[in-house]
Amino acid sequence: MHFKLHHLVAFIIPTVIPYALDVDLEALPWDHLIELLSSEADNFHFASQDAWADQCVPIFQREGFPVWNRPPYKRFLEHGSNYELIEQSNGLCADIFSCAWKHCEFHHPDEEIDEDKWNLPYVFVHPLSVSDITASITFAREHGIGMSVKATGHNYVGASTDKDSLMLNMRRYTKYSSTSLLQCSGVTLRKTAPRKERVTTEELRSWACTVAKSRNTKAVLRVG
Ligand SMILES: Cc1cc2nc3c(=O)[nH]c(=O)nc-3n(C[C@H](O)[C@H](O)[C@H](O)COP(=O)(O)OP(=O)(O)OC[C@H]3O[C@@H](n4cnc5c(N)ncnc54)[C@H](O)[C@@H]3O)c2cc1C
Structure with missing residues (x-):
């Protein structure tokens, strides 16, 4: 049997498009x-x-x-x-x-x-x-x-x-974090994000807490 284009089409359609x-x-x-x-x-x-x-x-x-x-x-x-x-x-x-x-x-x-x-x-x-x-x-x-x-x-x-x-x-959906929880009580809140290449842990902490509080959420989870 010679291969014809419609043989290929007949194969592709049900294979590649599984959903009706x-x-x-x-x-x-x-x-x-x-x-x-x-x-x-x-x-x-x-x-x-x-x-x-x-x-x-x-x-x-x-x-x-x-x-x-x-x-x-x-x-x-x-x-x-x-x-x-x-x-x-x-x-x-x-x-x-x-x-x-x-x-x-x-x-x-x-x-x-x-x-x-x-x-x-x-x-x-x-x-x-x-x-x-x-x-x-x-x-x-x-x-x-x-x-x-x-x-x-x-x-x-x-x-x-x-x-x-x-x-x-x-x-x-519930968001989970098992580590690296930041406690915001007692942290000095900032008005602006630190705009520099390297920031200290304390600066990161204060910024994350500021964001969480301004959104009125209990926590912020940052990935990456
Ligand atoms: C203005 C702007 C600025 C940006 N800046 C940056 C930047 O600085 N750095 C950077 O890396 N990216 C940046 N992005 C890109 C953005 O962060 C990425 O596209 C990222 O994928 C968004 O993820 P999301 O889950 O929040 O978005 P969504 O659009 O909701 O999802 C992204 C993809 O993940 C899938 N997905 C989401 N949740 C789940 C889940 N629970 N299970 C399975 N699949 C899931 C979605 O189906 C989709 O394919 C920017 C985008 C915009 C519009």
Whole structure:
């Protein structure tokens, strides 16, 4: 038998694309997943473009949708706080604003935007426990849908969002540190970060505590 192009195509399509491309997301038994989650509907939400527009867009609009200075000229948050973005209840905001769309290509939110240009998930779960994570992965696998994971949404290429995926937004997941805990009581707080190549432990400690206190959190965990 001679090798023909359609033999290759017939092999690649089922091998490389394991998920059904036309899953009817609306018809999936989402209730089954919700029942398995630790706090039911409270940590499960359908992702909506309207909620994204209501909560994420104004934060970037305030700055006039600043342009990132290198191609492909994404739009990002220049002066605002990443914490304001990740605290939004819709769970969808990310630092690179235009990554809400495919290839992080900017479209003005007032425009009519084709459905296939969007890159937002279909649902998102705020896991509170390991079982929330395993339930979500099992559900996605059983129904042939993709997954995305968001910590802070800080990634330059919008790696934390994917169209029509089931997103795990890790914002509310418990954060652990078994070593290097800083005690903030008695530490002199600073107004600015030490801007020099080498900083003393005492300077680092005071800065970390200042950040923690200004965010009104109990602790800051810095990795790297
Ligand atoms: C303005 C700006 C400045 C930056 N400055 C720096 C810098 O100085 N130094 C530097 O190194 N980087 C910098 N970055 C890049 C950024 O820190 C990295 O892209 C980093 O990956 C962000 O990690 P995140 O988990 O916070 O972000 P996210 O976008 O939430 O996630 C990043 C990736 O990790 C995956 N992920 C997140 N959490 C999990 C999890 N629990 N399990 C599995 N996968 C997970 C996501 O799916 C995604 O693929 C900057 C980015 C921006 C926008």
